[in-house]
Every structure is written in C-alpha cells, then in structure tokens.
Amino acid sequence: MATRLSFFFIVIFFANAILAQKDSPSKIYLKHYFDMYVPIQKDMWQFSISVAKEDKSEVVEKRRHDLLETLNRYKSIVGVSPNFENDSSLRLAVHTWITTSEDLFKKGYNQIILKKPMAKNSVESMIDYLNSKEQWSTKLEQANENLDNAAEAFANKYSLRIVEEDTRIGVRIKRINEAFRYYDKIYINFFQAYIHEARFNQAVNTQNYDTVKLELDLLKKVTETCLNNVLAIDNFNNDPFLKYAAINILNSYITTSDSYGKQVLEFYKVQSDFNEIKAVVSSKKREDLTPDEISQYNSLVKKRNSLAPAFNENTQLFNHSRKVELREWNLAVEEFISKNAL
Known part of the structure; x- marks a missing residue:
C-alpha cells in the first residue's frame, strides 16, 4: 500500500x-x-x-x-x-x-x-x-x-x-493554505520514518543479518528523531487529530524495531551461523568432521527449527499490521483534509 x-x-x-x-x-x-x-x-x-x-x-x-x-x-x-x-x-x-x-x-x-x-x-x-x-x-x-x-x-x-x-472564498483558500502547510510539517516526519520502515522490510526479505541490523538501527534512530519533531509541533487550531495519528504510527515503527526487529535479528543470526557451519560440513567427508563441528551443526539445526514457526507467524502479523497502520494513517489524513480544507 x-x-x-x-x-x-x-x-x-x-x-x-x-x-x-x-x-x-x-x-x-x-x-x-x-x-x-x-x-x-x-x-x-x-x-x-x-x-x-x-x-x-x-x-x-x-x-x-x-x-x-x-x-x-x-x-x-x-x-x-x-x-x-x-x-x-x-x-x-x-x-x-x-x-x-x-x-x-x-x-x-x-x-x-x-x-x-x-x-x-x-x-x-x-x-x-x-x-x-x-x-x-x-x-x-x-x-x-x-x-x-x-x-x-x-x-x-x-x-x-x-x-x-x-470574502467567503478568500477565507476558504486561507484555510486550505493553513491546513496543507501544517500537514506538510507533520507529513515529512512521517515520510522519513516510513521510508526507513520500508527499507527495513526490504532488508528482512534479503535474509542478510548485517543488512537487517543496519536498517533496523537506522529505523529506530530516524523514527525517534521524527517522533520528537512531531511532539514539538502544536496542534492544528487546538485539534490534535493529525498529530496524534502521526505519533501512533511512529510509535508503531519504534515498537517494530524493539520487538519484531530483535526477533528477526536473532533468527537471521542463527541462520547465518548455520550457513557457515553448513558450508564447513558440506566441504568435508563425514569421517573428517570434528565432534565440535557435528555438535554445532546439530545444535543450530535444532535452534533454527525451534525459532522458525514463531518467526514465520510474527512475520505474517508484522506484514498485516503495517498495512493496517498505514491504512489508518491515510484515513486520518483524509479526515484531516476533509475537515480542515475541503
């Protein structure tokens, strides 16, 4: 969306x-x-x-x-x-x-x-x-x-x-101007976080631990800055509606980085370690493998399999939630514009 x-x-x-x-x-x-x-x-x-x-x-x-x-x-x-x-x-x-x-x-x-x-x-x-x-x-x-x-x-x-x-038209045009100028101040902060949330989601699809960690750290840092910016903006004519909508979606991005993001990192770290030991195991004959290599391989297989169901379920929940949150934000924008500019 x-x-x-x-x-x-x-x-x-x-x-x-x-x-x-x-x-x-x-x-x-x-x-x-x-x-x-x-x-x-x-x-x-x-x-x-x-x-x-x-x-x-x-x-x-x-x-x-x-x-x-x-x-x-x-x-x-x-x-x-x-x-x-x-x-x-x-x-x-x-x-x-x-x-x-x-x-x-x-x-x-x-x-x-x-x-x-x-x-x-x-x-x-x-x-x-x-x-x-x-x-x-x-x-x-x-x-x-x-x-x-x-x-x-x-x-x-x-x-x-x-x-x-x-004039009546003059007042309405003035109102449009004020509403959109306010909207732009809120919007640019939402948009910066939105872009980084999208990049984090793309990073998740790469299944690369380092890429995910980089984008996750950026998402949290940028979103926290944007949230502070929005909190410092006054309500629009004593109406906090659009400001609160922005605060809600920015907080959801921070929650993503604190909860789902950490789970992604954990899973991909295990996946990365597994790929490394798998490469070692695949490069040797079975009789040449050390006990530590066999133990590490079996341990990581077990750990990856135990994390996978919850990871897959939470990934589906994350994708659903981000669509719902974005839809709610867009509805809030529509309502703000309809109420204050049209």
Missing part, C-alpha cells in the same frame, strides 16, 4: 476591499481593479479545491486552464486601461501581479508537478518537492503583498480609506 503523497496547495487569498467614501474618480478607479479579484479568486478556489481532492489530472488541468485564461483576460484589460491622472503605479502593480501569478501557475506549477512522482522515492526527493512548493508559495505571497502595498499607497495618496473584508 502506497502512502498518500503530500498535496500541492495554493497560498493565496484576497481581502476584498470596499471604500468607505462616496464615489470619486479615485475610488471608481481603485474599485475597477478590486472587482477583477472576484473572478480570479473564484478560479483559484476551483483549481485549489480540485488539487486538494486529488481529482483526475484532466480535471485539474481544466481548472488550471480556466484560471490561466482568466488571468490572461484581465492582463489584457489592465494592459489597455488608462493611468489615473498620469499615475501608473496601481495599474503597473496589478499588471505585475497578474503576470507573476500567470508565470507561477504555468511554469512554476509544471516544475512542481514534475517532481511529485519522484518525491515518494526518497527522503531527499520529498524534501526537494516540499521545498519547491514552499518557495512557490512564498513567491505568490510576496506578489500578493506587493499588490496590497501598492493599493494601500494609492489609497493614501488620494485620501481614500480601505476597509478590508474577507
């Missing part, structure tokens, strides 16, 4: 503004640009919710295409809009914001999407993927801030007062 990848998320929400003064040329001019935010914001919401729900790729692309068309349409409008009394500051700021957004949702988004399939292959790839998302979001946040500052400067210059009002 593959764990669900971290979501791509949108970091943008507009505080739509109304002007407290009576109509004036400067108010009408500023409102002309504020009115553009509504359809743009709507398309951003449709796109972000489609990504969050992990809709089919063609659905997501349709939403992105609609958003890019909307941005392009308003970029054209801004491009031919007049300055206000020879003051081009606001118009150019809006044009820059739309151009930046267009570039981020086109080229920037494509670069992130290309990294997503590779992200699940290693911790390094996942960190690169999450960092790329964060950098993308930071650029968009900076573009939003620049636009807000330009609007505020325009209002101050022409003695206007902006009264901010969060």
